[in-house]
Amino acid sequence: MKMKQYQKVYQSIRDDILHGFLTKDDQLPSIRQAAIQFQVSKTTIEKAYIMLEDEGYIYACAQKGYYVLVDQDALTLRRQLLEPMQQEQPKYRYNLSKQAIDKDMFDFSIWKRYLKNVMELQDELVTYGDVIGEQSLRQALSQYAYRMRKVFAYPENIIVGASVQVLLYQVLALHDKKKIIAIHKNGYVQAKRVIKDLGHTIIFYETLTKEFLQHHHIDILYIQHPMVYLNEKEREDILLWAQQNNTYIIEDDHNGELMDFHHIRSAWQKVDIHHIVYIGSFSRLLPSSFRISYVVLPKSLFEIFNKQKIQYSPSASKIEQLALANYIIDGHLERYVRKLARYYDRKSQYVYEMLRTIFPHEQIELESVHLRYLITVEVYNMDELDKYLKNNGVCVTIKHQKLVISFAGSTQENLYQALQIVQSALLQCR
């Protein structure tokens, strides 16, 4: 924003104080003198002086004028506090490791309109939100989750939060008793943190075999779809096991809307609403900066939460919640997500073909919900590869012997150029 005249005067004097040209108890020019000196009106000078006084830089002495208040001790700190911070992270020309979305797909102007409309609801905005989330959003989510993922989510059973992690702190603390929770060994690191923090016991699994489930006592089973990829029969077995042992399953449906792109599989929750806790989020659908997730609880669990809810504070922004509610109700989210899924399908095919040329014999694996490919490259020195890529402006995540290529957030042209560099890196580091 452009600086106003009084701000310029304010800043000039403040800088003189910070640089030590004016020191404690020095007298400032009178308002009349300063007005001539700065070539502005007396009102402007007055405004600047009031601001300096307000912020503790100067003090007024009746009938005498204005004096500097700041002493040497305060100076050093003030100077440091006003200095801009250095950028910490290096920037890469081609960043294939970022978790972003393709911004051209999202219509910011529509979203802006919804935010703007919510800003008119001043009575809503001056009060706290409901801990379980805004009623209109829970209502909209119940329809959205049903249409997109076939989830049976009554508004009364939904809790909205700023992140999946915040919701997990609430869901996994519903009972006082400590639990034994099974989670995939490569599972969501933020979920593991919550389980550990709350004092539960973690068991890791790699594949959800019958043997695993029968040989361990498990109170809660945490599944994430790309990791737990089972056919109908295997799924039925697990659900039967959950019923027989009265075990809860937490179904973390992270970006489930993008699963397998156009032939979308529905969530497990619809099969057993009494044992499945469903978690939905929008982190790769809506711009990743929006912080809204939701959980659908079985009725019995929701009732427990509802009794404890006074012990929690709302976490998701009310403005964003109300805007999202209207955005969903008007059908925008559903249309956008369906369009997005088709688009990423095409884009993943395009990237696959490029990768196949570069890696003709390697195993290439698509993780659709994460919008990335995993390529197993056995024969390379990964440290050297990483270094070469970074030196040439390409940032790629490397996990053991796997290259992780995220294709969202970069244009096709950028991806093409970046993969050319990957190709020459491979020649270099073989």
Next chain:
Amino acid sequence: MKMKQYQKVYQSIRDDILHGFLTKDDQLPSIRQAAIQFQVSKTTIEKAYIMLEDEGYIYACAQKGYYVLVDQDALTLRRQLLEPMQQEQPKYRYNLSKQAIDKDMFDFSIWKRYLKNVMELQDELVTYGDVIGEQSLRQALSQYAYRMRKVFAYPENIIVGASVQVLLYQVLALHDKKKIIAIHKNGYVQAKRVIKDLGHTIIFYETLTKEFLQHHHIDILYIQHPMVYLNEKEREDILLWAQQNNTYIIEDDHNGELMDFHHIRSAWQKVDIHHIVYIGSFSRLLPSSFRISYVVLPKSLFEIFNKQKIQYSPSASKIEQLALANYIIDGHLERYVRKLARYYDRKSQYVYEMLRTIFPHEQIELESVHLRYLITVEVYNMDELDKYLKNNGVCVTIKHQKLVISFAGSTQENLYQALQIVQSALLQCR
């Protein structure tokens, strides 16, 4: 928003399906027929049919036409999901129990401008935020906290989160070892929940006497200012005790900016930045719906958090963070908060005078950071009083023998009228 023609067609057919006038496998009119029937163009009908197909209401059969897809089982649920929810909470004409702000004091149009400007930063919005908060906001907060509360907060030591509670889950889990944490017996209920969830031990105190501190082993002392109201000497003793025992103090400076209104006391943190964890929030300054709080950690603790930060996800809305950063940098927040403090000071005096007339002999206590008065009324039947007030449209929180009168969020006229009803309630229920 006004419904478009294709939406009307869509809704009309959808309603016919939901009401059972069209049942599974019934054929829909052809596009040409429907266009005549609804008096709209064929394109409009096509658009509506595609939407119905997208949402799983109908299916297309090549060369034959469109048929209803939804069966009886799905109908009941869909109908319920589309029904509006009932309002749960009763509304009162005069609500003196709400935690709100005086909305006329906050300039929504300025804030809207800042939100709007941030909406232009599309590259920022499509990526995740930093777990510790946006750099520009941490920089702005470091200046704000120093100017308003004399807190020494380097941007590098600040973590931003959606709520104090979310931040406490992070701060109180920095060490693996379980701690003994002392908190005021009427302390922040959300903090107690976190302490309990994380498996720490709670000790309650009523007043922070030397005896209390010496006779208990305490790892962390949690203080909130209106509850822990000590003179300089007492404060020094506690800080000395903290240094000697290497105990952390969590200073929850909830609305500290409003403490004692114009003659603002500074926070404790400035005295010992190595042992004090400072928590700031805006819940009664900015409209309560904004979800941004921050914590200033001693350097040693921040370094531990920084190593673990991959295990957490950002919780505060990035849009609101970036808007707040610019709002602070341009000086709006500081000017607004100073104006607000002066305003609440005048308002509290006005309310005090009214209360004194109604309660000439009772103890009337101001809690400035909570913007409320506590009135101890010994001789009344509180259940009866509560009932009478609610029947007459007044909602007041009653705690044991105390009436809690929140004066923010209501106009002076409303407060006057509500207190008239309180006065007649007293006559009735004596």
